[in-house]
Amino acid sequence: MRILKTFAVGAVATFAAASAPAATLTASQILTQFNSVVSGNFSTAHDVEGRLVANNLVKGATFYNNPSNTPSAFSAVNAINIGANGGGNINNGGSVNYVTSNAGSFNLNGSGGSIKHGVPTFSMADFTTPLNALESQLAGLSNTNGTLNAADPNNFTFNLTGNASSTSVFNLTTSQLGSAANINFSGTASTVVINVRYNGTVGAQGQKEFSINGNFNDNSHLGTHIIWNFVDTTQVNFRGWYGTVLAGTSTVTNTSAMNGFLYAANFVGDGELHDRVFAGTLPAAPVPEPATWGMMAVGLAGLALARRRQSGR
Known part of the structure; x- marks a missing residue:
């Protein structure tokens, strides 16, 4: 009913x-x-x-x-x-x-x-x-378990060289991604992180607008295991798309369905948002260096000493 x-x-x-x-x-x-x-x-x-x-x-x-x-x-x-x-x-x-x-x-x-x-x-x-912390963490990752073949825009391919339980990381520019006519993935991974940094013309008001019109040849597995991390754009314009999109500093627009989680500063939609939740594994957050732990220990010891002195007055 x-x-x-x-x-x-x-x-x-x-x-x-x-x-x-x-x-x-x-x-x-x-x-x-x-x-x-x-x-x-x-x-x-x-x-x-x-x-x-x-x-x-x-x-x-x-x-x-x-x-x-x-x-x-x-x-x-x-x-x-x-x-x-x-x-x-x-x-x-x-x-x-x-x-x-x-x-x-x-x-x-x-x-x-x-x-x-x-x-x-x-x-x-x-x-x-x-989400901002995740964006920053992922942006600091180096390339691993993969190679990018961008020579042919019609076969713009992310080659995943790990295995089904590994994480592949790619770092590329908006110019590189914007040149793709057909985006493909070869291989498999538990998680694919793709950091995209702006290298185009910056507008008079600091605008970093990026539009992509390429076709995304979706893989039913990887579509829920990819994270696109737009590191420093202010606007990203999609047609249709697959995967998690992190664009916390950007206004995002679309003209066809986006399939996956979206994080944006603003959203102006001319296409649907499909609920294909992330199914990969996020990389572990970095553990503080030993020197950092040492500084924390010194600070805590100093605080304890100050409290003892106050209580003895």
Whole structure:
């Protein structure tokens, strides 16, 4: 049975009492529980299949229409602010969780959906902090377990030379990736990290805009095991795409479906976001050098001594 409920979310409307904050999520948990995290404005007229977190939901269409069903404490749509046109359809019993609203309107389809005011409580920093740290960590990785064949734009190939449990890392420029007409992958890996750095013309206001029009020849396994890390762009324009996209400093646009998790500063969508969650293994964060541990130990010892002196007065 299809249940349709329409709610106008007002600035003071509360449909559920505020609760304690959810447990802090790791970057890996975010990549597997959500379809997209956008730290600024989110605007689209197309479907978003999985869970969304946005600072400002400017415009929406249909949400949660084909979720991966990975368990999460969060709703189908989680927004710090919902604009007047920020509503849409919420399918499969999904809910909306917001902090403030300017009377956005939602149609809740399916049983169990509701409008929640801060349940659980959250801030954008709960999501951006671990994702920014992941971007920085991945950007520092060196090339490993792979070679790039970019000589033929029609056969732009990432050769994976490890095995099914290894991580392959590639570092390339926007000029290199932008030259690709057909993108292919040869071999296999548990995780493929591709760091992309801008080397084009910088605009008068510091803009680093990158557009890619190449065809991505998807591999059903690798499509959920690739991370594209756009290190320093300010805008990335896609047609369709596969894999996790980390573009935390960029406005992202698309004209066809993006298949995988998306992290962006802003999103202006002219294509769907498909909920193909990351299924690889993130590289372990680096362990502090011995010298760093030594400095920490000295600092803690000094703090303990100061406290003993104070207590003896």
